[in-house]
Amino acid sequence: MKKEKNTKGRREFLKVTLGMFLSGALTSCDLSQLKNPRTMIKSPIRPNILRPPGAVPEEHFAQKCIRCGRCGEVCPYHSIKYFDVKEAGVFSGTPYINVMEKPCYLCMKCVYVCPTGSLVPCSKEDVRMGVAVINRQICVTWQQQKTGLMCKTCFDVCPFAGIAIKIDHDFRPYIIEENCTGCGICAYSCIADTWYENKGKKAITIMPIKWKKIKEVSLKSVKNS
Amino acid sequence: MARKSFWKRITIWRYLFLLACFIVIVGNPFTNYYWNINFIQGWFQSLGVGNLWVVSPLEGLESILTAKAFYMPSLIGMVVPVTLAFLMGRVFCSWMCPIEFLSFLTDKILGLIPKWGTKLKYRPDLIRLPKKLLWFALVTELMLTMIIGYPLFVWWSPPGLVGRETMFYVFYKHITVEIAVVVVVLLLNLPTRRFFCRYLCPLGATLALIGKWRQLVIRYDASKCVGCKVCDTRCPMGIKPSVGESQSVYCWNCAECVDACPTNALQFTWRDKGVIKVPSASMKEVKL
Structure with a gap:
């Protein structure tokens, strides 16, 4: 009698767990994209929305990050913000920097508190959050025939002025991609949006990149350094 | 008491x-x-x-x-x-x-x-x-x-x-x-x-x-127990210390039962004192 009761309980229980597992597995992934598991979940990183300095390549970032929020708490400029579940799904709680709201000033405090190696300690010069791209159709100095302005704000604010941004004989800025850290200070302070023809567009965008692309840095070599 | x-x-x-x-x-x-x-x-x-x-x-x-x-x-x-x-x-x-x-x-x-x-x-x-x-x-x-x-x-x-x-x-x-x-x-x-x-x-x-083999456990002393079952009602985890379940894996050492017990039959002990036996449902019969 007692044994029978036990078996029944077990069956019920197995049903409940199996159901829970199956429904959970089915609802949590996009079935149309099951062909390639790598693309099942799309990263919310896009132009001007970047990972904090020292971040490992994006495909490893959300796997390593445990969303403890320590990088955001030590950031003295409060540049680091966090995705929530509505905009980023399983990337919820991972840090990002929106350079148009507040760029990164490369104080390098966050990399030393990360407990999981998502942000790897590195020096200022080695940071590769992205790369600045100048839109020459919008930049007021590049269009000086039309605007008659000579602005070199981006050159003045760049922490690596003369190394990452150079200006030619007409004060027209250009980016040395190998040296650009992607901190976004130039994009934040660009004044091209105030020129009436640009309709609020800034001339500089920070494009997110993989470290590899510029410096051939793999996850392995990042860990050893 | x-x-x-x-x-x-x-x-x-x-x-x-x-x-x-x-x-x-x-x-x-x-x-x-x-x-x-x-x-x-x-x-x-x-x-x-x-x-x-x-x-x-x-x-x-x-x-x-x-x-x-x-x-x-x-x-x-x-x-x-x-x-x-x-x-x-x-x-x-x-x-x-x-x-x-x-x-x-x-x-x-x-x-x-x-x-x-x-x-x-x-x-x-x-x-x-x-x-x-x-x-x-x-x-x-x-x-x-x-x-x-x-x-x-x-x-x-x-x-x-x-x-x-x-x-x-x-x-x-x-x-x-x-x-x-x-x-x-x-x-x-x-x-x-x-x-x-x-x-x-x-x-x-x-x-x-x-914590399955944890050192700190709640010891149940059957000789002191008067069977009032207060501990069972107090336990937030739904464990029944009154039948000797206090050392099970599901216990989280919150001490609610220890404080509720009127005769001190339940007490915190370190396992290395050597008075603890493997918990089982038939704990009542086992002499501690």
């Missing part, structure tokens, strides 16, 4: 400790934001106190499982909580977890209602599931994590969310939708006390698994 005097009750210290931990977790974003004091950072997924790093075992494990790489500081951060669980079992859940703080606060507030107070405070369980569900919750969580390829518990862990939402509120002046997880977990407390902690919490399951 009368109740124990106020300061001799272990639960008082537990409540004070829970309150202290809650204040640290909730107050820490304020100190970080308004005074830039970075002595303590983070919350229970990873807490940094000075140079000490604490990484929660399950979150650290998920990070290792999905990234398929070890990172030494993260492993070192897991040493403290794992050692604690080895020694004392699920004490994180009962003595530190902010969800437990909020749950006991709800229980205390329910207890203030006149007439119904005690009945509501120690309400019988309306939904009862097999306790083994805890282990399957852990396995399901780990499997889902590995199928999707991204750690899941790191962003929906209710104890972490309490700290995280406070931080979001202080830093960015808004609260995210994940707060719903905390609300649901607290609402599940109403039909069954600590429903989530009992059956669904993967972190609790990890700690219980580590």
